[in-house]
Amino acid sequence: MKALILAGGSGTRLRPLTHTASKQLVPIANKPILFYGLEAIAECGIHEVGVVVGHTALEVQAAVGDGSEFGLQVTYLSQDAPRGLAHAVLIAREFLGDDDFVMYLGDNFLVGGIAEIVEGFATREASTAAGILLARVPDPRKFGVAEVSPDGTVLRLVEKPDIPPSDLALVGVYLFDRRIHDAVSQIAPSARGELEITDAISHLISMGYGVKSSMVDGYWKDLGDPEALLDGNRIALMAIRSSIMGEVVDSKVEGLVRIEAGARIVDSIVRGPAVIGRDVSLQSSYVGPFSAIGDRCTITSSEIVNSIILSDSQVDNVGSLEGSVIGKFAMIGHRTERPRATKLVVGDHARVELL
Incomplete structure (x- = not known):
């Protein structure tokens, strides 16, 4: 056959x-x-x-x-x-x-x-x-x-x-x-x-x-x-095997979690089931259940729950993201300078839901 x-x-x-x-x-x-x-x-x-x-x-x-x-x-x-x-x-x-x-x-x-x-x-x-x-x-x-x-x-x-x-x-x-x-x-x-x-x-x-x-x-x-x-x-994610191949510093890892080689988890919480890709930087953040973080992503001062973030993306100081799908090489950040309006650069067929 x-x-x-x-x-x-x-x-x-x-x-x-x-x-x-x-x-x-x-x-x-x-x-x-x-x-x-x-x-x-x-x-x-x-x-x-x-x-x-x-x-x-x-x-x-x-x-x-x-x-x-x-x-x-x-x-x-x-x-x-x-x-x-x-x-x-x-x-x-x-x-x-x-x-x-x-x-x-x-x-x-x-x-x-x-x-x-x-x-x-x-x-x-x-x-x-x-x-x-x-x-x-x-x-x-x-x-x-x-x-x-x-x-x-x-x-x-x-x-x-x-x-x-x-x-x-x-x-x-x-x-x-x-x-x-x-x-x-x-x-x-x-x-x-x-x-x-x-x-x-x-x-x-x-x-x-x-x-x-x-x-x-x-x-x-x-x-x-x-x-x-x-x-x-x-x-x-419920079928993955737990393994920690990356570095975990001053952080908690709970439940079914796979952390790939080269990842660095600092001052953060990862609660499974979740997977953290290779060479990910997770700083002062929370990755909650049913989240998959792709290779080489950088997550800082943010909360990610029930979401998929594809490789090489950055999420910086955005509060909480839930039920989100973020593509490759995306940059999502919190605007600090004035005016404090929300600023978006959104491609065709995208969907954005704001508080």
């Missing part, structure tokens, strides 16, 4: 972070989202992985390399524009050959791995051409939605319906055999101009092939917006 991981797309819901970065490389617990998917693939015993990349290809390639760090052999497949999940299968035809494969969306965060469903697909009946993973969601209108029989057989799929037939959303993990290639070649672009994987799977069903479903047992989240990103960060 092979794997196909999708790491393209524009990440519009995560702007402005994704104006200059791949959405799949935005970190939770200081590790890029994409890496969690690569690790899940490796845990299944799969070695050959095709990574579909778009306009952020160079950044993804620099982060993932040849895949050897994950025990994988990575082949990069270029997609000129976001043309749909089925289009990703179409351009991967030569790489996939006639092998079974798992398709994994690189911005999904799934706790518990996929080894069980991969193993189940390997022992399926000959008539079964595909398998999908489902989760119950409060608002299925935002997702592809499945209607299934009591035994888990998929009867119908609808992409982002106004009136959903169920509350069962497609999780970004799919399993296919070679019959999917005929299906993606037979469908036409949807109203939004993309080749939808739901249409391709529906074509398999119309041809009389079986499509089986499995329910997500643990946590799953599409980390496509800031609120979901913070939620995923909280879950990921």
Whole structure:
């Protein structure tokens, strides 16, 4: 079996972070989202992985390399524009050959791995051409939605319906055999101009092939917006291992906390779960639960709670920040000179909430 991981797309819901970065490389617990998917693939015993990349290809390639760090052999497949999940299968035809494969969306965060469903697909009946993973969601209108029989057989799929037939959303993990290639070649672009994987799977069903479903047992989240990103960060932080490799001076470190090498914590409190990146300077500050501070950040006289601060940023004397996502090389400070008005330099699609 092979794997196909999708790491393209524009990440519009995560702007402005994704104006200059791949959405799949935005970190939770200081590790890029994409890496969690690569690790899940490796845990299944799969070695050959095709990574579909778009306009952020160079950044993804620099982060993932040849895949050897994950025990994988990575082949990069270029997609000129976001043309749909089925289009990703179409351009991967030569790489996939006639092998079974798992398709994994690189911005999904799934706790518990996929080894069980991969193993189940390997022992399926000959008539079964595909398998999908489902989760119950409060608002299925935002997702592809499945209607299934009591035994888990998929009867119908609808992409982002106004009136959903169920509350069962497609999780970004799919399993296919070679019959999917005929299906993606037979469908036409949807109203939004993309080749939808739901249409391709529906074509398999119309041809009389079986499509089986499995329910997500643990946590799953599409980390496509800031609120979901913070939620995923909280879950990921609860799974870290405590370790202190940096320097702690006149400070308290409580709970589940990882402090990376080169970090210096002075006259501060760090209360986990939290992670402090490499070469971070934390001075006279408080980092509270569910916070991830990226490499080389400087935090002075401030309080950070339930937040993600990406690498090389500075937060100086700003009081308390909570539920915040701050990008790379950002500078947030307290204005001391007069006039004492709030001063902002804010990019496109940013969101600022003031007291």
